[in-house]
Amino acid sequence: MIRHPDARTKTTPSSPFVVNVARLGRRPGAMMSLAEQRSTPVRIGLDLVAIPPDTAVDLDLRVESVSEGVLVSGVVSGPTTGECARCLQPLTGDVEVELTELFAYPDSATDATTDDDEIGRVVDDAVDLEQAIVDAVGLTLPLSPLCEPDCPGLCPDCGVVLADAEPGHHHEKIDPRWAKLAEMAGRQRSPGAPSSDDGER
Ligand SMILES: [Zn+2]
Ligand SMILES: [Zn+2]
Known part of the structure; x- marks a missing residue:
């Protein structure tokens, strides 16, 4: 069976949240920590509040090889800007999300039994955290942010x-x-x- 390498991946070289996992060498138990800042070219968040574009996002992650793939866990955080839902004045804040995300190896059982919409894939020895971060930040930020709780x-x-x-x-x-x-x-x-x-x- 021939698989086109691009047909089953959403990983793009331009994604700011691609993490190279070649060091782990597919040895279950191998682990590396990743503590760095990545600048996001796009806005991440909701209509009224988001991490603005060209902002440094902090990654504090543990990346480990498990039998089915690579498990990424830890904390992602960044500054936010937005607008108070009541008084419409600008506001600033921070968002912090916990990630626990499995990326399946291309020929693992997980790869064979799941869709890549559900579980990400290790592609060319790299994982792309962008979608996981976008989803987690979107779930964490308030739909109606307030400048003060009693605005x-x-x-x-x-x-x-x-x-x-x-x-x-x-x-x-x-x-x-x-x-x-x-x-x-x-x-x-x-x-x-x-x-x-x-x-x-
Ligand atoms: Zn009045
Ligand atoms: Zn307000």
Whole structure:
């Protein structure tokens, strides 16, 4: 059977998260640690918060050979930027995810019985962590990030950022049915009102 080498891999040479595992030599039990920074060319995250492009992502990983493939485990972390879901102001933070990801050897039983969408593959003595990182970061980041846990958001009437507004910011609201009455009462209570006001009647 002839397999086209590119037909079954999503590994791209340009992926910033490719890890060469040739050192492990397919000896089960062989292990190496990987502590380094990789710059991501793409944004990783959700609509409102993500690791921005061209940002250094910290990899602190253990890479070990097991009988079926290469097991990568450890922590990936990086800075995030985004927008508060309530007040829409910019925010910054950090995200840290735990990875445990098996990459199957090309001719292992796992390779024969799983789809490469489910389990990644060791390709040309390398594994590509990009999809695993994208998935883990996406699951960890909040869908509705907040600048502060108790962010008061925006004033529903004028749209001002309430955290920056004067304390107790609010708008006098009068039921429209009473507005005319209040207007009349206001006139009666101002005897010094200009006489032209009386002239209208
Ligand atoms: Zn906010
Ligand atoms: Zn307001």
